[in-house]
Amino acid sequence: MTPESAIDQQDNSIGLIGLGPMGLALADALIAHGHSLTVWNRTQSKADDLVARGAERADSAAEVVAASSITIVCLDNYATMYRIFDSVDAKFDGRALVNLTSGTPNEARAALAWAAGHGIDYLDGAIMVPPPLVGRPESVLLYSGGRGIFDEHRKTLADLGDPRHLGAEIGLAVLYNTALLDMMYTTVNGWLHATALLDSANVSAREFAELALGWFMPAVVDYASLAEQAPDLDAADYPGALGTMAMNLNSLEHITRTSEEQGVHAEQPRLMREIAERAIADGYGEQNYFAVYEQFKKRS
Ligand SMILES: NC(=O)c1ccc[n+]([C@@H]2O[C@H](COP(=O)([O-])OP(=O)(O)OC[C@H]3O[C@@H](n4cnc5c(N)ncnc54)[C@H](OP(=O)(O)O)[C@@H]3O)[C@@H](O)[C@H]2O)c1
Numbered sequence: 001m002t003p004e005s006a007i008d009q010q011d012n013s014i015g016l017i018g019l020g021p022m023g024l025a026l027a028d029a030l031i032a033h034g035h036s037l038t039v040w041n042r043t044q045s046k047a048d049d050l051v052a053r054g055a056e057r058a059d060s061a062a063e064v065v066a067a068s069s070i071t072i073v074c075l076d077n078y079a080t081m082y083r084i085f086d087s088v089d090a091k092f093d094g095r096a097l098v099n100l101t102s103g104t105p106n107e108a109r110a111a112l113a114w115a116a117g118h119g120i121d122y123l124d125g126a127i128m129v130p131p132p133l134v135g136r137p138e139s140v141l142l143y144s145g146g147r148g149i150f151d152e153h154r155k156t157l158a159d160l161g162d163p164r165h166l167g168a169e170i171g172l173a174v175l176y177n178t179a180l181l182d183m184m185y186t187t188v189n190g191w192l193h194a195t196a197l198l199d200s201a202n203v204s205a206r207e208f209a210e211l212a213l214g215w216f217m218p219a220v221v222d223y224a225s226l227a228e229q230a231p232d233l234d235a236a237d238y239p240g241a242l243g244t245m246a247m248n249l250n251s252l253e254h255i256t257r258t259s260e261e262q263g264v265h266a267e268q269p270r271l272m273r274e275i276a277e278r279a280i281a282d283g284y285g286e287q288n289y290f291a292v293y294e295q296f297k298k299r300s
Contacts, residue, residue: 012036014156015068017061017084018075018101019046021131026074026100026160029135031055033159038067042084062088065095070153074100074127078107082114096121096149098157100141104178105171112145112170123149124170126177129161140164144172193259193268200262229290236294238287248289249276 014030016023019041027050030037037055039047040063047057058064061084065071071092073081078101097120099111108124115122122145129139139161143150150157150165157163166172191212198208232238252273259266275295284291 013038013068015039015058015064015071017041017064017071017073017081019043019050020074020076022100022127022134023074024050025131025134026072027055029160030156032135035156035159038064040064060088061085062090065090065092068095070096070098070156072098072100077101078103078111081111085118090118092118092120094119094121096123096153098123098125098143098153100125100127102126102177103174105175108144108171108174121146121149122170123153124173126173127161128177128180134160137162142166142173142176144168144174145170189268193265196264197259197262200264232290233293238284238291238293240287243288244286245276245279245289245291246285249273249280252276 012035014035014037016027016030016037016039019027019039023039023041024046027037027039031050031053037050038058039050039055040058040061041047044057047055051057056067058067075081075084078099081099081101097115099108099122103111111124112122123143124145125141125143127134127141129136129141133139137158141157141161142164143157144166145168147165147168150163154163166176194212195205195208199205252269255269256266256273259269275292276289279285279292279295282294284294
């Protein structure tokens with residue numbers, strides 16, 4: 001047997017704890033890739049369909065661990081994971097636990113310490129896609145922690161989506177996850193607030209979408225040029241030749257006043273204006289708008 005097939009063989013038995021919408025999607029992907037799967041969920045009936053398709057239903061989380069070379073956990077939060085394992089005597093004996101529950105970096109660090117105390121090889125992770133996209137090769141799942149654990153189980157993890165190992169620091173996967181969600185919500189809020197401004201003049205979202213999303217986003221808020229400027233953020237270099245913070249404050253003032261005039265929510269533009277004002281007060285008035293990055297890096 002080659003070392004590679006040994007790894008395949010070893011990971012053929014997978015344990016899964018948590019069968020919410022995401023856990024069920026993980027189960028589907030694992031079954032689709034031919035893994036034998038042992039599952040446990042608080043509400044046992046959620047496993048019925050999986051059992052009909054060949055999965056084993058365990059009576060406890062300890063049984064899942066005993067039947068599996070790697071156990072994946074996907075629950076509502078980390079506290080639930082402790083509650084489940086603290087109520088049973090699960091014998092990991094150095095086998096891996098991959099936690100795909102969303103949380104914070106401190107929660108991931110506490111989980112690593114808990115796992116070390118129980119003789120568990122622990123990898124933390126986060127899922128960047130909704131349940132229907134799990135299992136597609138282009139769907140990214142984030143991992144952090146021991147590189148050796150990741151490499152050993154990489155083939156299995158690749159059956160859930162594109163596995164990205166972000167570093168040994170255990171909190172990195174959930175930190176990246178939160179950063180990307182932060183970007184998603186602020187971007188979506190930008191679109192929604194702008195649409196509300198147009199709605200105040202009875203322009204439909206559908207009508208506005210063509211200009212806002214069809215032209216403005218790709219042509220002006222252009223992701224390639226944002227990526228090109230990333231090194232400037234790292235270097236704290238914000239040349240103001242093409243537009244200064246003071247000029248941008250003027251635009252933010254217009255957004256705020258127009259929101260107030262049109263009777264739509266004005267807190268979001270007011271906050272953006274306030275952040276630019278703070279940047280100017282800190283001496284960035286003649287630099288470009290990206291200097292607000294210096295405000296974001298500070299604890300408020
Ligand atoms: N759904 C998404 O779109 C999505 C996308 C990316 C990441 N995620 C992450 O994936 C994780 C799971 O999400 P989800 O969508 O499957 O739903 P969820 O509501 O976050 O988690 C549901 C799971 O937690 C279990 N659970 C909750 N309280 C429990 C308790 N006291 N004791 C035992 N089990 C308990 C549920 O068991 P019962 O079935 O018995 O209630 C179920 O298995 C979360 O961390 C979420 O942030 C979800």
